[in-house]
Amino acid sequence: MVASWWRRWRAERTLARRPIPDELWRLTLARFPFLGQRSAADLARLRELSTLFLADKEFAGMQGLVIDDGMAVAIAAQGCLPVLQLGLGQYDAFKGIVVHPDIVVARREVTDEDGVVHGYDEELAGEAMEGGPVMLSWRDVADAGNSAAWGYNVVIHEFAHVLDMRDGVPDGVPLLPDRAARERWLAVLEPQWQDFCARVDDGEDTLIDPYGAEAIDEFFAVASEVFFVDAASLRAEHPALYELLAGYYRQDPAAQ
Ligand SMILES: [Zn+2]
DSSP: OHHHHHHHHHHHHHHHHSOOOHHHHHHHHHHSHHHHTSOHHHHHHHHHHHHHHHHHOEEEEOTTOOOOHHHHHHHHHHHHGGGTTTOGGGGTTOOEEEEESSOEEEEEEEEOTTSOEEEEEEEESEEEOTTOOEEEEHHHHHTHHHHGGGTOOHHHHHHHHHHHGGGSSOSSOOOOSSHHHHHHHHHHHHHHHHHHHHHHHTTOOOSSOGGGGSOHHHHHHHHHHHHHHSHHHHHHHOHHHHHHHHHHHTOOGGGO
16 A cells, blocks of 8 residues: 555656656657557557656666667657556566667577587577566667568567566466466467468568567567557457457557
């Protein structure tokens, strides 16, 4: 009781004292048209959530990158879109957002069946780890207005992973009320994923990023990207998947 009162009081104070300036908000919506197309009510809510997100999270620029207000608002607004109806509490498990100027090359190792370790480089536009921080490539974040045309959005991708990990495991299933809900979720998501993998294996051009064939948690993340930046196409091509995501996110972006 006391905690929720305190939280609300602090939120109201932040909204009153440190609102995102009108001009910066207008520029952000113009820069990312998939945000600007939302209803006035959604946008008012998104602006509030983004303001509270900025007050709560800590941004760190890497390799000399200086995070200015425009960059922070660009990340906050895209990051808050998935939790527009779920609330910012969904992101309580992490504080830090680490921003690199561009893609990061990470050295990875895999051990094969014979126990031989192989090293390889993986290029990352973003990464979400349990407990944080969330890592993002600024070049990819900044280009999100253009890359929406091919359903790509690194911020939504990584924040979908954050939601997926709320139950402790990155398995394509976000935190759901009970076991039955989890089974209903998998009854839709798994066949959708398997069908998608078969199409990717056949070399088909897919609306959803073929990277989703890597694992079911990646499929949830890449499908979420399309859900938020090209909703009408997702609803037309994958109605069952669209319904599943609309139910979870409590949003129907294709209807706007
Ligand atoms: Zn991913």
